[in-house]
Amino acid sequence: MSRRYELFEIREKDVLGRIGVLNTPHGKVETPLLMPVINPNKLILSPQQMKRMGVKMLITNAYIIYRTPELRERAQRKGVHGLLGFDGPIMTDSGSYQLSVYGNLEVESDEIVRFQSTIGSDVVVPVDIPTPPHVPRRRAEKELGITLENVRRARQLLNELKGSGLLAAPVQGSTYPELRHRAALELSGIGDVYPIGAVVPLMEQYRFDVLAQVIMHSKMGLPPCAPVHLFGAGHPMVLALAVALGCDLFDSAAYALYAAKGRYLTPQGTQVLSDMQELPCACPVCAEHTPEELGRNEMALAEHNLRVALTELKLIRECIREGTLTELVQQRCRAHPKLLSALRAAMSHASYIEEIAPQPRAPFFYGGPESVQRPEVIRHRRRLLDMDIGESCLVLSGRPRGVHGSRGVHGSHHTVCILIAPFGPCPIELCETFPVNTVSIEGDLEAKQCALEALEALILANPSCSFDIELDESWCIPLLLPIIGRLEAFNNVKHIDVKKEIHEGMSHE
Ligand SMILES: [Zn+2]
Structure with missing residues (x-):
């Protein structure tokens, strides 16, 4: 000793x-x-x-x-x-x-x-x-x-x-x-x-x-x-x-x-x-x-x-x-x-x-813009980049009706991710796991920016995966348009759509 x-x-x-x-x-x-x-x-x-x-x-x-x-x-x-x-x-x-x-x-x-x-x-x-x-x-x-x-x-x-x-x-x-x-x-x-x-x-x-x-x-x-x-x-x-x-x-x-x-x-x-x-x-x-x-x-x-x-x-x-x-x-x-x-x-x-920092034990309370740099957020992003997301990825800003998980079709591998502020894309199977499941309020501008940056990093890290992105209108904030524009310009982003609410919102109660 x-x-x-x-x-x-x-x-x-x-x-x-x-x-x-x-x-x-x-x-x-x-x-x-x-x-x-x-x-x-x-x-x-x-x-x-x-x-x-x-x-x-x-x-x-x-x-x-x-x-x-x-x-x-x-x-x-x-x-x-x-x-x-x-x-x-x-x-x-x-x-x-x-x-x-x-x-x-x-x-x-x-x-x-x-x-x-x-x-x-x-x-x-x-x-x-x-x-x-x-x-x-x-x-x-x-x-x-x-x-x-x-x-x-x-x-x-x-x-x-x-x-x-x-x-x-x-x-x-x-x-x-x-x-x-x-x-x-x-x-x-x-x-x-x-x-x-x-x-x-x-x-x-x-x-x-x-x-x-x-x-x-x-x-x-x-x-x-x-x-x-x-x-x-x-x-x-x-x-x-x-x-x-x-x-x-x-x-x-x-x-x-x-x-x-x-x-x-x-x-x-x-x-x-x-x-x-x-x-x-x-x-x-x-x-x-x-x-x-x-x-x-x-x-x-x-x-x-x-x-x-x-x-x-x-x-x-x-x-x-x-x-x-x-x-x-x-x-x-x-x-x-x-x-x-x-x-x-x-x-x-x-x-x-x-x-x-140790793994968190308590719920993640979004405490304003400085929360986007919290260890949990950084850790989530790092894990995401290590993940095999397959050939195609559907990114949604809320949980869609009738879609329960990622699936393999005809031997190919597809992933469905929900975009959660401030964490970023989260595979739908993991959305109910800690600490992502403890986010209790809709993110503000900085949190959404942080989530979109994580999505950008995911797209860059997976050039052979084709992305389909659907965001509801709460993401249609003028200050976020530059980053949404950057996402659109990637060759492997097939489609990006910002539209009126069509999904159920993510709920965590
Ligand atoms: Zn006193």
């Missing part, structure tokens, strides 16, 4: 999201998981309060402890768990941002790694350089080189120290897809946990589409079974999307930072407390306070903010178990147009997602 398997065990999967168990020196924790950030110099909520709220793991800044003589002495004497009074796993951050300002990084990285190991950190972070988005490539490349070198040295040092802490190997590379990908490839096997770093500016600017690309390019270079930490992402509105793209660990300073500014977090976004008449949340804090009272109580507001993120993760884990994570992501991404563009950006990697 490999070390990695013992370290992180994946129990359930949905899209790229998974329920995992991370094995740390201070016990096992279930992922996806949120680690609240604890500033040992400024406790808004105590680790004990957090534990009562259901927090299983914390993250704190080793650099702040190291630089504060009194904290440092106590941490060295009692360990970081004794210092914070928390017996669950604790990840420590190197404070790489602060260190990058002071310089002399190589020495500092070794020193801070040694310190984290000495105080019994469960996850040790070397000094990485958080290169901001959209900097010149030369700078991103140079800083990535330093990060990679520091991670390698940290691995060596931890091996020498024989400490039990896990090593975080941060993936940097700014907004350059190939740098993120290269960093992920080079770090694979060196780290135990893989943070995707320097994404906070993207979240602050609502550049969720770029964030999704950064996650995908990093993920595509990492082993699929490695635990991934989206560093700095703790706002409940991004959690479902990030989990669906394969992130397992999150840290939240957001709960306290937003509370300090009177901001009330919800899974749909951020609200300004002074604009609110009621608190739309069932947590104990919101039950006992009015918006006005909460506005004067930073600690209570921080507690709500943290509770809402913890609750969102419970919902996410439950959706993974049910196989309905995609539906949750679609709901969440409808809350903000920038999130919707993130979903579309992620779906540009649909074939990678399809390769990794």
